[in-house]
Amino acid sequence: MSELKVTEVMSVALTKDTPAAHWGKADVTFAAEGALVHLSGGDELRQIQMAARKLRNQGISNVALSGSLWDLNSQWVFAQGFATAKPGYKIQWCGDAEVQAELQRRIEVATFARQLINETPENLSPVKLAQQAAKWLADIGGAKVSYRIIEGEALLAEQWIGIHAVGRGSERPPAMLELDFNPLAADAPVSVALVGKGITFDSGGYSIKASEGMLGMKCDMGGAATVTAALGLAIKSGLNKRVKLFLCCAENLISGRAYKLGDILTYKNGVTVEVVNTDAEGRLVLADGLQAASATGAPFIIDAATLTGAAVMAVGSNYNAIFSPQVDVLQLAQQKASTVAERVWPLPLDPWHKEMCPSSYADTANSRPVKGGGAGGASNAAGFLWRFVSPEAKWLHVDLAAAFEDSASALWGAGATTHGVLTISELIKG
Known part of the structure; x- marks a missing residue:
């Protein structure tokens, strides 16, 4: 997808850490550097897709996936959860060139x-x-x-x-x-x-x-x-x-x-x-x-x-x-x-x-x-x-x-x- 200015983008990272106590049982938390999706074991791909829906429902439309825990399928299910019938949302992929090329092919045909x-x-x-x-x-x-x-x-x-x-x-x-x-x-x-x-x-x-x-x-x-x-x-x-x-x-x-x-x-x-x-x-x-x-x-x-x-x-x-x-x-x-x-x-x-x-x-x-x-x-x-x-x-x-x-x-x-x-x-x- 097209490049975005940093100021327009929310960074989204995966973590296996539990959220700070004041977040209660939230599986998505926020810090100065962006959003964290907390993985709790079990069906992590489902958790990621649900987290994407929550972010999108809050009106967030431009995100950049960051961190070492993202792989091909986790980025893809995030994109599936983030997608809406109305246009105007963008995702920046992470990972090596081969992963990003495959994600680009997928998003083109899915679109x-x-x-x-x-x-x-x-x-x-x-x-x-x-x-x-x-x-x-x-x-x-x-x-x-x-x-x-x-x-x-x-x-x-x-x-x-x-x-x-x-x-x-x-x-x-x-x-x-x-x-x-x-x-x-x-x-x-x-x-x-x-x-x-x-x-x-x-x-x-x-x-x-x-x-x-x-x-x-x-x-x-x-x-x-x-x-x-x-x-x-x-x-x-x-x-x-x-x-x-x-x-x-x-x-x-x-x-x-x-x-x-x-x-x-x-x-x-x-x-x-x-x-x-x-x-x-x-x-x-x-x-x-x-x-x-x-x-x-x-x-x-x-x-x-x-x-x-x-x-x-x-x-x-x-x-x-x-x-x-x-x-x-x-x-x-x-x-x-x-x-x-x-x-x-x-x-x-x-x-x-x-x-x-x-x-x-x-x-x-x-x-x-x-x-x-x-x-x-x-x-x-x-x-x-x-x-x-x-x-x-x-x-x-x-x-x-x-x-x-x-x-x-x-x-x-x-x-x-x-x-x-x-x-x-x-x-x-x-």
Whole structure:
């Protein structure tokens, strides 16, 4: 970040000393030289992120991290706690040049994702989301990046049934972004395929959300922003493998053209789906993206989506839920998340989860016709998605329970958190 005058900056240091008696049990204290964050053992990264929130809540906007106790992850979690949806805050890093360079890369991609997710939905149509993601990656990857955007009725011509159905109720057309990052030979195999849910606003459709549940639904393209930012970070870090990205972009609105409960969608792979809840739209668009990803022949497919409230209920808003048929994939995701100070937790996914949304009229329904999709809703959603994944590929589904905060918490400012970007970037890099 840009240099600041010393007089404008508060120094923030870490210490393992207990605060002076007159500070009581305070974990953040102040002296002439600046603020001290007192670490008390246990989960110190969590303590640091909470301390950053406290400092930011006091109106402090410009800080310089100082002292020998800061490392890469402690500085990063401080930055995550210090961030807000509104601009006007700055952090000066410390440590060696390599650490500072990595932090700069992280903050650049996190800023991109945060601004995209926090953008008002009026300013971010499905096509514009696809365009902005593609342009940002092309600016990073240069000639190694190629892409096309399929929009509106052209989706039907290519049998991307789910994206078209969910998005047809809006005056602004739905779109799929197909992007190829290839630093190798033209015929190089695809190593990883990424899929992101890009619902730029989710009213719930005819299964309309209550106002308080709809307010934050600009965040429903958080999966698209997350996988885009993750790929951008990997490219900035010197990625030398071929990766394809598919963003499934639509607005889920109500009109005379909107899809309806009872509709049956026939997907490209022949699977028929009865719509029993138009608010379970994310899995309908991801089904197209997962088929496109499978067609690349990539041995590893990762999708990310703000998919279910059930995942939030299961793991809370400080973890992302992960699903995979392969235990080694879950273990790898947990290991990668741990190295970058992010949190993931596996939830059940068994073959019988594919059958947990039965239909009398189609191969499957898109949910269960009960509030919230019923018990095990996050696993049932993952089971639905599994129908559209190549059996030859390893697959990780990330339900982004921790991607957005409706209001500020002890760890996060209100809005996008970007939690999950680093984990997926590490998985891309391998």
